[in-house]
Amino acid sequence: MRSSSATQPPPLSPPVSSDSDSDASSLSHSAAHHRHPDLSSSIFQSYLSHSNSSYHDHRQDLIKIQSFLTTSRSGALSCLICLERIKPTDPTWSCSSRCFAIFHLLCIQSWAHQSTTLTASRASSRAAVVPDENSFVWPCPKCRVEYPKSQTPKNYYCFCGKVEDPPRDPWVLPHSCGEICGRSLRYDCGHFCLLLCHPGPCPACPKLVRNKCFCGKLEDVRRCGFKNFSCNGVCGRLLECGVHRCAEICHDGSCLPCRAKGTYRCRCGKTELARECCERDFRCDNACNKMLSCGRHVCERGCHEGECGDCPLQGKRTCPCGKRSHEGMACDVTVPLCGATCEKVLSCGFHRCHERCHRGPCIETCRIMVTKSCRCGSLKKQVPCYQELTCERKCQKVRDCGRHACKRRCCNGDCPPCSEICDRRLRCRNHKCPAPCHRGACAPCPLMVRISCSCGETQFEVPCGTENEQKPPKCLKLCPVATLCRHGSNRKPHRCHYGACPPCRLICDEEYSCGHNCKLRCHGPKPPPLPEFTLKPKRKKLNHLSEATPGSPCPPCPELVLRSCVGHHIGAERMMVCSTRAEFSCDNLCGNPLPCGNHYCTYVCHASRSHSSKSGESCEECNLPCQKERDPACPHPCPLPCHPGQCPPCKTLIKRSCHCGSMVHVFECKCFNCLSEKERMAVRSCKGPCHRKLPNCTHLCPETCHPGSCPLPDKCSKKVTVRCGCHTLKKEWLCQDVQAAYRSAGCDPKDVPKNQYGVGLLPCDCDCKSKIKVPDAELHFRQAKPQEEKESDKANNVSKRKRRKQRVHEEENISRLQKILAAVKRVLLFLIIAVTIIASAYFGYKGLLWLSDWMNENETRQRRRYSRI
16 A cells, blocks of 8 residues: 655745845746745645545645644744734644644633633532532633643643654744654544644545445545545435435435335325325324224324224223222213312422312412512512512622622522623724623634735735734735836836835936936836735824825936045045036145155145146245255264255264274264275274184284184184193193193183183193102191282182172162062053053943933833823
8 A cells, every 4th residue: 555645844934025126136037046935835735636625624624734834934923812922932832622723831821720710710609519620621712612621731742742842943843843743633544644743733644545435336546534435426325215226426424315206195095195205104184083992982093004992981090180990981971070179289399289179170370378588588478379579679799700790689699690791802902802791801802814915915814913013924926016207118126015116226317408417316206105004003194195206307417526626636536516616625735845845735725826826825834854864874864954955965973993892983974874884894993903802712812803703713823831730840832732632631721710721731740749749738838828819819809800790780680670660560550551441341331321221211201201192
């Protein structure tokens, strides 16, 4: 067996309309490429094509589903109770019995609670025993189908009821879980709904099944929802008469009564009439009048079949009151009266008949005097039993509606429901409640309002009362209003809209007398505006009909041309009307070069004599000092006032030291700057020996004063006295040999102290060893004095060095202290700025809040003032 499935149409974005001609040009070409097509019509068309007029309920269900989907997609779904729009994130509940309307979950819970509470209060006021809570019901606000109190919704479910609190998904219909519905279809066919979770009833079952027609002659494969079909042939089933067969087209249900004409006799056989077959069993109006078995009486049963039976007056017989019986009495003898009291219960049900045994019925009204109390219990009186006693007192108890008094005379406390019409205005503000006067809120207005576009092609329905909050649908049809300007044939069409048509955006292009063409937008006559959306709140309008707005004439030569200022500045031109010849001065500076040739006029834009021979104004005189850059460049400014031409050569004296730092040279700025870099180096040399010390020894550089580092510091040719370790032996070596000896010994010449330079390079001999054997005390005694002298000299030298180092250290300490103080000042300044910014932002924000509150108060006062007016 094959199966077919239907899917839910995807959420479609509403079409976007525009009043521009560029948008209107793409209506017929790019609508299919830039918008998602509406698939709902094509999807439901396949269902609607299988539902003919005989399946009206199925068609209505499909139309209801399509309406729900269209309303949800357009955002016009509203709650009938609160008349607020149902947002995609609001918990909802939908009626599952008849109307399938959607409500807010909180609204339907409040509605059910109020309804059951009102029912309980009415039941408790009318009954002595409080009824069971399970018997309380609440109605659906729209279709009035009653639900028991136990079915009051508590949680938020999707439409199919499988998912609690369905998540919000922009690609899924709001309040839907997006899964297969799966609800059991109508008539319990055994199949389930194959649409995605959707509002409204499920459509007819689309499964393919094999079934017979109504008459059973033809078997075919049909949709399960429409499996009962007619073969359009003659039914042919045997009718109830058992003689004729049904001549109708194959139909559902039992066949119609047999209408075949024929001549039939009545039950007694005395009368023969032409009647239909279904009415062949009838009784005539003739009496039977056959003699009964007693031979004295005739049958009074009328037309009947069979025997008449025995005489009803034979056998045991009683007097009229039934107290005395007689047996063996002939049927034609009248039963005598017994003479006793009748004592049959009268129609009142309490008293008995007090007359003697009599034939015929007893008296209809009981006239025995009894003491009765009225219904309200305020009056007691003796009246005949048949008579009802009522007083003239009016009941002042409030009825169930809670608004009107009972006012019924002699009320027993069970006041009837209020019979007046509620007539309160419903929440839709358009209709009044037609129900009887009641407690609590009135039922929502069940009417639906159709909202359509201006041309009426696009429309949807919303609950009555929500139409003022809805926007009219956006229609993709073209506007039918014809244009009145001169571009009527060339103007591009636009979409259906409310109000006036968009202005023509084409160029007027009408020629002026000066030769220019009008380049303004079209300002020809405009068609009258269409009426605004009729369901919106109407304002007071004039009674006269709207007429077309006449076009305005073209302004006198509105062509714009560029006009320069009186100073002819570039970029200061102004767009002016062609016919205007006025001269103007721009806000820029004049900018014309002064006679000095270096500066420009700082006056406001004016007409100079160079441009207009007589009426011009001369520029200012330059009184600034010369600011030219000298050639060759030097840091000294020109001492002359601003002048044309080149500045005189600079004769300022500058000082430059020689390369070795032994002397200072003085040059003229013009002469020194004219020299090249090589010549400057040669001029700065003192031509004497270099006074800089070599880095590896204690000798001066042997070269002439030169720039840069000294050449070949390890090739010094000076003589150095070399000694042994005990200073006994000594020789003279070249300085470069001494450096080589230190390097060969693994010592850097730079690390050797200057007073120990060359000591220890010679080995000690035997004389040196004999001197070494001298007692240490004697050696110490002999060398004490010269060492002290040397130490004193060293101490003096060390003290000078220490002084220099202390001075440098003090200067460094002072500089460090200054740096610390500067850092502290910066931190404090940053903190002060930050505190100031925060305070200004805080008080500024407070000021804005105060200003906002003040403006809101003024607006509220104005609204109150206007509302009073």
